[in-house]
Amino acid sequence: MSEINTLLIVEPDKARLRKLSLKRSDSKIEAMSEINPSAIIKKAREVHPDLILLDISMPKMDGTAILKRLKKSPETKLAPIIVMDFKATRDFDPKKIINKILMSLGERFSSEAEKSISETSLKQILRDFDMSQETLAQILQVSSRTVNRWLNEEVKPSTAQMQRIEKLKYVYRRLLGIFKQEAISKYLKAHNQDLSGMRPLDLLMSQRWDDILADLTGLEEGIYA
Secondary structure, eight states: OOSOOEEEEEOSOHHHHHHHOOOBTTBEEEEEOOOOHHHHHHHHHHHOOSEEEEESOOTTSOHHHHHHHHHHSTTTTTSOEEEEOGGGOTTOOHHHHHHHHHHHHHHHHHHHHHHHHHHTHHHHHHHHHTOOHHHHHHHHTSOHHHHHHHHTTSSOOOHHHHHHHHHHHHHHHHHHTTSOHHHHHHHHHSOOGGGTTOOHHHHHHTTOHHHHHHHHHHHHHTTTO
16 A cells, blocks of 8 residues: 555544544545444445544444454455544644644555565465466556566556555455455356356456445345355
8 A cells, every 4th residue: 555545534523523524635534423333344345445543432332342343344354443532632633633644654554565566465466366467467457568577676566556456455355255265266257147247357357346346245245145
């Protein structure tokens, strides 16, 4: 993750929530006051947050219990979650709080993303999805030669390319929550009646991320059962 693109704030106090929901040109802030864990997970499924900011001071429900639920869900378990007690925060300045969090985490994720790409990330994707460099190149909308140069550490992906790589890694995490590793490739390459006869792999190659995620959601919730 080269930058924080989407921040999800969960804050039951609507007055504080309005102050926290400050827009930044370099990030998209999603805010919600509903504290039901299922609702938070559903929202995360829709917006794919890079970071979740959770107020621990929850009425009628333990914020720690919510955190445990989020860490068990495939949609949120790998997303960084920062837990704060906004009510107890002195000199409450929401702009400073969000800017400080996004700046510090953005720098850390940028460094980790570069390290990830230079070491194992792309090789891991090829292995996890059991796909060729040519197929990966098509999904990432680059040439096969570019993928090869990334693998040889000659160049690094751009921000837009990194975002596609992160989307692909997110899809894999969702797949792994549904299928055993050996069944993932079979699912991706099989023609699917629920996708109008298309293969899930075709959706990835045509950048139809929402469609494949919707299909995975149906599988997770047993809609097709």
